[in-house]
Amino acid sequence: MPQGQIVRAVSGFYYVRTAEGEWQCRARGVFKKRKQSPLVGDVVTVEPTEPGQGVVTAIASRSSELVRPPIANVEQAVVVASMREPGVQLELLDRFLVHAEREHLRVIICLTKGDLVEEATEVDKIAAVYDPAGYPVLVTSVHTGQGITELASQLAERLSVFAGQSGVGKSSLLNAILPEAELATGEVSRKLGRGRHTTRQVEILALPEGGQVADTPGFSQLSFQQMEETALGECFPEMSVRASHCKFRGCLHHNEPQCAVQEAVERGEIDAGRYRHYLQFLDEIRQQRRY
Ligand SMILES: Nc1nc2c(ncn2[C@@H]2O[C@H](COP(=O)(O)OP(=O)(O)O)[C@@H](O)[C@H]2O)c(=O)[nH]1
Ligand SMILES: [Mg+2]
Ligand SMILES: [Zn+2]
Structure with a gap:
């Protein structure tokens, strides 16, 4: 039976990318009974029902599982902070880093809007904090193109999520790397009503270099609940x-x-x-x- 990866989930349908194209699938009822549900990022087995359609019958074990946003098998987090508008908040950056570490993800720190910084020493100071902790720090600008090629090469061959507060330039970065993504940018921070996040679409995008990225808010739950x-x-x-x-x-x-x-x-x-x-x-x- 065909195997593939769930790249999108919309109102009860799972879109599975297989060697034979994308299949629209339902999940087999047994998952519900086991209180298990397929996640975007899951590697699954599909039982065909009709051309292009099928049922997800098995889910391969996951290497990681993020809850908010719900996505499986993420390997890397690009933790994004902007140098200006808004300026870097190191406490928030550390909070994102803790959450990425908790999921055992590889981490890249990306400092965006480099074009708005006049003093290079400002960036060096931040790099000096995170280098000894073992984190690669990239400075980027979608206006000058600074750091974009380096970032793209770091994204090859694995599934990454972008994490960082709203407005730091996550969607702009993805658009710079993958222009056909055409993600909406510049949206003002909205107060999401309770439950809203569950309807939010998580989608895995394939990169030309072979990697994949998910444009999600990334670890939107930043409290340390259930942490020892x-x-x-x-x-x-x-x-x-x-x-x-x-x-x-x-x-x-x-x-x-x-x-x-x-x-x-x-x-x-x-x-x-x-x-x-x-x-x-x-x-x-x-x-x-x-x-
Ligand atoms: N000057 C400058 N502005 C940027 C850069 N990247 C993003 N922005 C702006 O920052 C705002 C928020 O960007 P967006 O990608 O929507 O951020 P997101 O909420 O993290 O996805 C938009 O107005 C962008 O035009 C950059 O490299 N330089
Ligand atoms: Mg965005
Ligand atoms: Zn000690």
Whole structure:
């Protein structure tokens, strides 16, 4: 039976890209009973019913599963922040990074609207924060073309999502890489009513270089619900690599003695701002657990 990938889901129909073209499919009833549902990004088996139509009968196991937006098998997150309009908010950037790490995604940081920055040192300062954490930082501009080729080459051969607050230029970047996408840009931030996000269409777009991207808001749920305190440090790579040198197992790198992370912060090896955000997120997790 044909195998393929769900590239779009619209009101109960799954559009499966197979070697023989795109099939419009329903999901077999058994998934509902198992409280399982196919997701965009799933690799599935299709049982043909009539030409171009079929039923999804099996879902291959997923390498990752994002809840908001609902998408499976994403491998990479392009975390987007703009240098201007709005200016970079490092706390928000770190929040997106934690969520990407939590899903074990490869990460690229993309600083957009480079054309609006006069001082190159401004960008260097941000790169100096994220280089030691192991994140590649790309500066882009859809007006001058800066960084667009580099970004496109980073997207080849894997499924990526773009994450970042509204207005930072995610859709503009996708349009620059894939002009036929013709995504709407410049939309003002809307307050979405409850439940609205479920009707929002998630679509996987194929890139000429062979990779795929999904234009989604990306991790629109940015609270740390259901996150264990001890899991947070693992989402900061520069802390995670040092945690085995902390005296105590399960060290939260806060008040504990002989903590390798706190020592690295004091020596300036871990960025103080990143560490401050870590403590702030840790506090948020603790507050949530109280209820
Ligand atoms: N100057 C400048 N403006 C940009 C750039 N990229 C996007 N914008 C503008 O930023 C606004 C938001 O862009 P959009 O792609 O819709 O952001 P999204 O909400 O993240 O998808 C639009 O008015 C774009 O024209 C850029 O590289 N330079
Ligand atoms: Mg957009
Ligand atoms: Zn520690």
